[in-house]
Amino acid sequence: MSDVSFVRTEMLPEQAPPASEVGIVGWIRHNLFSGWFNSILTVLSLYAIWYVLSGVLPWTFQSVWNANSLNECREIMIATWGSTHGHACWAVINDRWLQLLFGFYPSHLYWRPILALILLLVALAPVLYSDRVPTKMLIVTALYPFLMPFLMWGGTIWGPIAAALGFVVGWGVYTIVSKQLSGLFGIVLGIAASIIWWLVLSSYFVGALDSILPIGIEAVQSRQFGGFMLAILLGVVAIGVSLPIGIVLALGRQSDLLIVKYLCVGFIEFIRGVPLITLLFVASLLLNLFLPPGTNFDIILRVMIMMTLFSAAYMAEVIRGGLAALPRGQYEGADSLGLNYWQAQRLIIMPQALKISIPGIVSTFIGIFKDTTLVSIIGLFDVIGLASAIRADTAWNGIYWELFAFIAALFFVVCFSMSRYSMYLERKLQTGHR
Amino acid sequence: MTTLTDPPKEQFRLSMLLYDTRYRSATIQVIALIGFMLLAAWIISNTIQNLEGLGKPVEFGFFGEPASYDINQRLLEYTSRDSHLRAAFIGLLNTLVVAVLGCITATIVGVFVGVLRLSNNWLVARIMTVYVEMFRNVPVLLWIVLAMAILIESLPAPRAFRGEDATASMNFFDTVAVTNRGVYIPEFLFSRSLGDIHLFGTSSIRFDISLDLIAFLIVLGGSIFAMRKVSAWAAATQESTGDRPKIWHIQLGILFVPMIILLVALGFHLGYPELKGFNFKGGTHMRNSLIALWLALSLYTAAFIAEIVRAGILAISKGQTEAASALGLRPGRTMRLVILPQALRVIIPPMISNYLNLTKNSSLAIAVGYMDITGTLGGITMNQTGRELECVLLLMLVYLTISLSISAVMNWYNNRVKLVER
Structure with missing residues (x-):
């Protein structure tokens, strides 16, 4: 009856959570001041950020952009702010940025490396964003390896065409022979025909056509290459060529064929055991000794070869990790479907193994791109070499922060975008359910 | 009546080297090995020819000649005559x-x-x-x-x-000098030093080991050994009685007391860098x-x-x-x-x-x-x-x-x- 105490018959309206738990205040409480230790850390971090920014921001923005030497820079600083301390002299970048980017490449030909870079992006687009870019664009990708050297080094147009024709010749021989005899002979004879074409016939072909129809653009010597352009050139070649070589080496290392396996293991462990700088010494000093007397080929080409071998060994280990991470059942499944070795690798093993090893592959790419700076030690004028040259110049003697900040920013942009792309790719290819 | 017949004897044909999986792997390996050896031989013969052309046969005799350059940062004694x-x-x-x-x-x-x-x-x-x-x-x-x-x-x-x-001063209570010629830090000195042992006589890899360092390492090793014994004893006590005795102060004592005694006995002191003339003297120069x-x-x-x-x-x-x-x-x-x-x-x-x-x-x-x-x-x-x-x-x-x-x-x-x- 009425000895039941009061019972509420209707629901109370929901109350808003306390102001200290939600919104910005709640976030700050949880993430910055959740305890005395955290509060101390936050205060220390705020102090560190203030300390760095109060130095860097005025230095960056209260700066001199137009001057011809460091002394002139300092005079302007004193005239404007009363002291030289805490002000950047970006005039050195304003003065030398073209050199830092292109080295000693002839300035009226700058359009060629720029065009090569744009074409590189066009060629990469169908590979990197295969779901958004039409597949037909792959034609550019296939042509790029022949177009790029032509644009960079110039010379006759028949050289790259002859190099491309080598593939056509090999393919032609393969199709004819494999119809007449067997596929295996077709492959062997096709490869042999290509090699003969490249080593023997192509020089006559180029010589003959060049004398009849001299089409070409101004040639540029290798020693004029330099700057950030050289880093991109070496990086692109080493990255592009080392991936297939790395896959082959990784397969060789996992192979049942003992001799092949130990050859691959020996190569990989040797390359990984020595610093890149010793391999660059080999490129600059010894590679000519290893070839028939009288052979003398381009220093940039030699460096490219050694850097490619270097990154291929690292790539092989990364891909081997991916292969080892695949469950045994995948190999057995491929066998039970009756696929032969190459079919199994192409259709079942490699797509999965490469997907697993994307982070490792991209960090190898980033590593080799950063390592292109080592060529400054063997006397090529890449960005670091040019920076030393600029610092040795009497006009700019004593400058360092501005130069190295600029160079570091160049590398940071490229490497950071590569690592972001790899994260995007991982997410895109993610098929498991987390 | 049926008679058992042997299956037709398979004759070895050359093409089986390529198409029979039993032989194919051997073929590939032999080809790989021959290819590798040919490549190696080609490189070696090229190198020998090239070096002959340059008049520089491979030999390591130059290692004995005086280097005649200086190495300014070093652990061991070295002169340009070495x-x-x-x-x-x-x-x-x-x-x-x-x-x-x-x-x-x-x-x-x-x-x-x-x-x-x-x-x-x-x-x-x-x-x-x-x-x-x-x-x-x-x-x-x-x-x-x-x-x-x-x-x-x-x-x-x-x-x-x-x-x-002076526009600059030394850091850490005047013990460390940070200059544009390097950093000078205090060095360890022993006034009653035990001396050095000279190893490998006068050969190129000769080096001296300070007996003070050896003594220090021996004492340290002994202390660590004793500490492990103590902690084993603590573990055994815990096993038998269920109570783990407090040992951290014993451990600290075992670690530091012999070490300090040894350092005092050897007359350990620090050598500080000092400004003399145009440069710092004393201390270790990094x-x-x-x-x-x-x-x-x-x-x-x-x-x-x-x-x-x-x-x-x-x-x-x-x-x-x-x-x-x-x-x-x-x-x-x-x-x-x-x-x-x-x-x-x-x-x-x-x-x-x-x-x-x-x-x-x-x-x-x-x-x-x-x-x-x-x-x-x-x-x-x-x-x-x-x-x-x-x-x-x-x-x-x-x-x-x-x-x-x-x-x-x-x-x-x-x-x-x-x-x-x-």
């Missing part, structure tokens, strides 16, 4: 010095940063992310050259320390090249180690911590007995390969003029003697030996901690 082999040995020691220093610093900084990147504090985690991304995405050579430039250009010259109106290389290599590698540590800690599932608390382990013991042994299994192999990278990257010393093995054997010795082939091959062999021995240690460790699976 041989090239001695110079290479000094260089090798320099490589090891910077590698060991770098590995220690990189580990400390890397673990610190890696743990802070997982901090609940949003701001700290972000700052550490900025550090890691900044160092990982910029070439190490740039950091080395930049560190060298900062040291040379921005630090005070020794003469700034002089006079009444050249800019060493400091730049050490700083840049350790900060660069620390960024990688931080990522490894972070991944290692994240790899241990939360259930492990919860299970440990369910068993009644306190947080400290949970960390020591449950989390660390599992996290270390994930962390250590990539960590060692980063140590290896640091050691190989120390060859960039040549960019700042630090005389490591690349600077001596692959630098001045090679340029002076013109023996590129011998020097580069030997240089590779040295690095290969270091790398392979570290890999061997890593494999041994991996096998030891490998999870035994069914």
Whole structure:
């Protein structure tokens, strides 16, 4: 009856959570001041950020952009702010940025490396964003390896065409022979025909056509290459060529064929055991000794070869990790479907193994791109070499922060975008359910 | 009536070498081996021809000749009259010095940063992310050259320390002088020293070991042995009675008392650097090249180690911590007995390969003029003697030996901690 105490018959309206738990205040409480230790850390971090920014921001923005030497820079600083301390002299970048980017490449030909870079992006687009870019664009990708050297080094147009024709010749021989005899002979004879074409016939072909129809653009010597352009050139070649070589080496290392396996293991462990700088010494000093007397080929080409071998060994280990991470059942499944070795690798093993090893592959790419700076030690004028040259110049003697900040920013942009792309790719290819 | 007949005897045909899977692998291997040997023979014969053309047969006699260049940062005594082999040995020691220093610093900084990147504090985690991304995405050579430039250009010259109106002063209670010619730190001196032992007589790898150091190491070893005995005794007491005796003060005593007694007995004191004339005298002089290389290599590698540590800690599932608390382990013991042994299994192999990278990257010393093995054997010795082939091959062999021995240690460790699976 009425000895039941009061019972509420209707629901109370929901109350808003306390102001200290939600919104910005709640976030700050949880993430910055959740305890005395955290509060101390936050205060220390705020102090560190203030300390760095109060130095860097005025230095960056209260700066001199137009001057011809460091002394002139300092005079302007004193005239404007009363002291030289805490002000950047970006005039050195304003003065030398073209050199830092292109080295000693002839300035009226700058359009060629720029065009090569744009074409590189066009060629990469169908590979990197295969779901958004039409597949037909792959034609550019296939042509790029022949177009790029032509644009960079110039010379006759028949050289790259002859190099491309080598593939056509090999393919032609393969199709004819494999119809007449067997596929295996077709492959062997096709490869042999290509090699003969490249080593023997192509020089006559180029010589003959060049004398009849001299089409070409101004040639540029290798020693004029330099700057950030050289880093991109070496990086692109080493990255592009080392991936297939790395896959082959990784397969060789996992192979049942003992001799092949130990050859691959020996190569990989040797390359990984020595610093890149010793391999660059080999490129600059010894590679000519290893070839028939009288052979003398381009220093940039030699460096490219050694850097490619270097990154291929690292790539092989990364891909081997991916292969080892695949469950045994995948190999057995491929066998039970009756696929032969190459079919199994192409259709079942490699797509999965490469997907697993994307982070490792991209960090190898980033590593080799950063390592292109080592060529400054063997006397090529890449960005670091040019920076030393600029610092040795009497006009700019004593400058360092501005130069190295600029160079570091160049590398940071490229490497950071590569690592972001790899994260995007991982997410895109993610098929498991987390 | 049927008769059993043998199956037709298969005759060996040449094409079976290619099409029969039983023989094909052998064929491929033989072809690979022949190809490899042909390539090697081709390269060797080319090299011999080329070297004959240059009039430089392969020989290593030049190693005995006087090096006639100076090495300013060194552990052992060396003069420019010493041989090239001695110079290479000094260089090798320099490589090891910077590698060991770098590995220690990189580990400390890397673990610190890696743990802070997982901090609940949003701001700290972000700052550490900025550090890691900044160092990982910029070439190490740039950091080395930049560190060298900062040291040379921005630090005070020794003469700034002089006079009444000195513009610079020494740090840490006047014990450390940071100048643009390098850093001078106090050195360890013994007034009642036991002397040195001279090893390997007068050969190129001769070196002296201080008996004081040996005595110190013996005492340290003895202390550690005694500490283990004490903790074994504590464990046995705990097994039998259930109570764990307090031993930490005994442990500290065992560790420090004999050490202090020994140091006092040997008359240990510090030798401080002092400004004399135009330069500092006394103390240990660390050249800019060493400091730049050490700083840049350790900060660069620390960024990688931080990522490894972070991944290692994240790899241990939360259930492990919860299970440990369910068993009644306190947080400290949970960390020591449950989390660390599992996290270390994930962390250590990539960590060692980063140590290896640091050691190989120390060859960039040549960019700042630090005389490591690349600077001596692959630098001045090679340029002076013109023996590129011998020097580069030997240089590779040295690095290969270091790398392979570290890999061997890593494999041994991996096998030891490998999870035994069914």
